[in-house]
Amino acid sequence: MTRTAPETRSPGAPADTDAIRVAVSTVIFTLRRLPGSDALQVVLPLVRRTRDPHEGQWALPGGWLDVTEGLDTAASRTLAETTGLAPSYLEQLYAFGAVDRSPTRVVSIVYWALLRADEITDATVENVQWFDAAALPALAFDHNEIVGYALWRLRNKVGYSRIAHGLLADEFTLADLREVYEAILARRLDPANFRRQVENSGTLIPTDRFRTGSHRPARLYRYNQDVELADRGPLDAGH
DSSP states (O other): OOOOOOOOOTTOOOOOSOOEEEEEEEEEEEEEOTTTOSSSEEEEEEEEOOOSSSSSEEOOOOEEEOTSSSSHHHHHHHHHHHHHOSSEEEEEEEOOOOOTTTSOOEEEEEEEEEGGGOOOOOOOTTTEEEETTTTTOSSSHHHHHHHHHHHHHHHHHTTSSSSGGSSOOBBOOHHHHHHHHHHHHHSSSOHHHHHHHHTTOOEEEEEEEOOOOOSOOOEEEEEETOOOOOOOOOOGGOO
């Protein structure tokens, strides 16, 4: 019987049309004050596609998984290549693999990431633009569905983890923290009730510093680092 050597392929080269390919994409959330609004909004960067399918449409940053790398490494690499961003928090979200989601058979491993304002550079990256997560255009492939799922996940996790810290500076006021919660949940929160709940949560540590300005000095807090940013389950110990 004659044996054939396996085909070798350089990274990024087209695969056999009958093969199932694996892509890695990332939903990156941060908070910004959009023009004409004083309130923080959840925003994310999108990349304009420069080739078919969906040429000219906006899509999530991502790329192909190489045979030599792990998923986390691929997520960080493709983010750096497409947006120049390096988030402080990166977590695997879900696998999307509907048969008709792409002209060829593609399974996407999707990550989601949180960026603090000071982690965003002013450098302009070609074909990258920031969008309000609640008012997206029609995106390529099933990326609207993916962003919707990521927003749902974020809103659920903010209620039982300290994930909001991924969008805050190391020290912050309770008003800063409440504003982050309001932006994520897309609704106003009662300041007194919010203060009582977070102070009883055990996740915050008051500092002896205050923020001064035109209003009454506001105490600065920091998160209790003994509390995980988000519980990733038993697999987290292996990272």
